[in-house]
Amino acid sequence: MNYRWRIDLWIFIACMVGLLTGAVLWLTGWRTQAQWAWLAGSVPAVVVLLLGMIAALRRREAGVDVLALVSIGGALLLQQELTAAVIAVMLASGHLLESFAERRAGREMAALLERAPRSARCYRDGVLVDVPLEEIRSGDRILVRHGEILATDGTVLAERAVLDESTLTGEPLPVTHLRGATLRSGCVNAGDAFDMEATARPADSAYSQIVRLVAAAQRTKAPSARLADRYALWFVPLALGLAGMAWAISGDPLRALAVVVVATPCPLILAVPVAVVSAISRCAQRGILVKGGGALEALAAARTLFFDKTGTLTGGQAQLIGIGNAGVVDDDALLGLVASLEQFSHHVIAKAVVAAAQARAITLGSVSDVSEVPGSGVQGKVDGRWLVIGAHDYVSRHVDLPSSVAELLERTNADGTAVVLAAIDGHYAGALLLADQIRVETPRALRLLRRAGIQRIVMLTGDRQEVAETVAVGIGVDVVLAERSPAEKLDAIQQAGVTGPTVMVGDGVNDAPALAAATVGVAMGVRGATASAEAADIVLLADRLDRLAEALVIARRTRQIAMQSVLAGMGMSLLAMLAAAVGFLPPLYGALLQEAIDVAVIVNALRVLRVRPLRIFRYRMAPEDVARLRADHQRLAPVLDHLGTVIARLPEMPSAEVPPVLVDLDTHLREELLPHESADDRELYPVIADMLGGDDPLAAMSHSHREIFRLHRLFSAGVARLAAQPEDVATRRELQRLLYALDTVLRLHFAQEEEIYQSLSAE
DSSP states (O other), X not given: OHHHHHHHHHHHHHHHHHHHHHHHHHHTTOHHHHHHHHHHHHHHHHHHHHHHHHHHHHTTOXXXXXXXXXXXXXXXXXXXXXXXXXXXXXXXXXXXXXXXXXXXXHHTOOOGGGSSOSEEEEEETTEEEEEEGGGOOTTOEEEEOTTOBOOSOEEEOSSEEEEEOHHHHOOOSOEEEETTOEEOXXXXXXXXXXXEEEOSOGGGSHHHHHHHHHHHHHHHSOOOOOTTHHHHHHHHHHHHHHXXXXXXXXXXXXXXXXHHHHTOOXXXXXXXXXHHHHHHHHHHHTTEEEOOHHHHHHXXXXXXXXXXXXXXXXXXXXXXXXXXXXXXXXXXXXXXXXXXXXXXXXXXXXXXXXXXXXXXXXOOOOEEEEEEETTTEEEEEETTEEEEEEOHHHHHTTSOOOHHHHHHHHHHHTTXXXXXXXXXXXXXXXXXXXXXXXXXXXXXXXXXXXXXTOOEEEEEOSSOHHHHXXXXXXXXXXXXXXXXXXXXXXXXXXXXXTSSOEEEEEOSGGGHHHHHHSSXXXXXXXXXXHHHHHHOSEEXXXXXXXXXXXXXXXXXXXXXXXXXXXXXXXXXXXXXXXXXXXXXXXXXXXXXXXXXXXXXXXXXXXXXXXXXXXXXXXXXXXXXXXXXXXXXXXXXXXXXXXXXXXXXXXXXXXXXXHHHHHHHHHHHIIIIIHHHHHHIIIIIHHHHHHHHOSSOTTHHXXXXXXXXXXXXHHHHHHHHHHHHOTTOHHHHHHHHHHHHHHHHHHHHHHHHHHHHHXXXXXX
């Protein structure tokens, strides 16, 4: 990348020096020397054009550079060295603009192999030493510490190993491997340190195979044709033919010269690069790194979009989504106790549990006598109470679990939810449910992409079919291709590419080959998968999927403006050529007019800097206001958890216990939830409605409020009836139905509000 920038810079300097030197010599009376200076200034551009034309002819292609070469050559043949020098400077400046944009993008990219480890901790004669990768052989014993990347493929020598395989498989939750299991390079140790035995050299490992797939895909990927190239070929014979006709009819070579002068391809040479560089700058302002103009032009033409799931459509990290309480302690107490013990675990799920407790401002307790089996569970004392938490096999060895736990595990396994079971003082206390949640902006981003012109959206993931389909339902995905290896992802992209331009969006190492093979590869760069960022053409530095819709809108608007500039410039040049052909425009005035045309198309191309992203509203919400609104939702999360717990326990609860539990729930809803919804409708919604615009943009949201109030009134009345008649089975069933409806409406309503807040966020 740097070498191209240096070459283009030196060519531009040489052309500019030749032009300026010739001008000085001409003004001082050295006319012959001036012509030689202009000729010398044209030579570098001619050499570059000839080399580029030879390479293009080998590919059976031609474009705007051919037109430039004909123009410079024609000017030199007609002894118009000044015209040739001017065209050379314009050509060199256009190339310099393009290479500058690519160099600027390249500085932001880390090398492909930076993510790969450079060495590994191997045992040599019983002593741990750092061994360079090239010296590792099959059979070596390697220590993999917490957070380290596996340098090569191997087998587990410890009792178990807990790995984060999301960058390879798309599985967002950590995977536990027992002794003797096969491990793949590129995974991250998410648990305690363990020993493994290498089964392959690093050069033959899974990660290296993915790197080779990336390289092969990049070699076979056809370069995108530039927009200007599509208009160049017909303009060349038209200009030369018109010049020849003018000369033949009039017998005056000056008319042909005038036609050639005003036919110089400066609108083609400058308009597209200026528009593209402006678009790249506009994208950078929005946290979108575009590596080159070809990627932007190809994005504008794309109609098929492929998405990875984990880290792209979803957040890529486990989050607490619910608490299944068995009634030993309340929800906050259960979360606080489990989080207190999880502080002492390296497990990825443990960190998510602690983060959830901290988000709810739950004070963690005093912990002692901690014992952990990595990947299975933890036990210890928290504030004097004995806790056992972890997976089913681990907890069941210490306490008897009810049959409802098996039903819970069977239900959650289908959608990829992780379950942390908890027992307190020898009694089953409940479960924490964690999952990789769909990004808040994902549904809106997909709608915006369709609005911007995408016709087919495909989820392409290595995760399980049932998990992928769970995520795909309701977010607007047309096709789900799950359980795909990197090679299978590559095949899917290549097959789709036969019918037209494709876009692939991903963030993991396993996405890198597909990103390289797609017409446009887009990487979610925040999570740091360097292989995918290196293979991609566009990197979303802002960790928001809706920025892709912005990039698409900017790309399409850029193409429109560039086409306007090209067609307007060529149209004005054509009119000037006709005027020159009939003798109304001498060569000198033709040159001045051509410069005016150049300025006009450049000014028009600069309008790209003012392109407004699709998601911009009339007003923006300050980040602190968005944070406050989300904090309000977070404070209500325990109420939703309590509601879910009551729904789960109600069918098995003794009749005498039901009324007090429902009265307590009714109190929480009346004192915490309803005032929040009432204040939103009265104070917040009018403000947001002004930001969104339109007559009544939040009508549906206000209707949800009315439905919440209606369901609560019915529930409250039913609780009063059940308190008077605890054995009334019909009322109990009706209350359970109302709670299901209320829970569904509330969770949908909160999700809709979160999406609105996200769309109005200034960040």
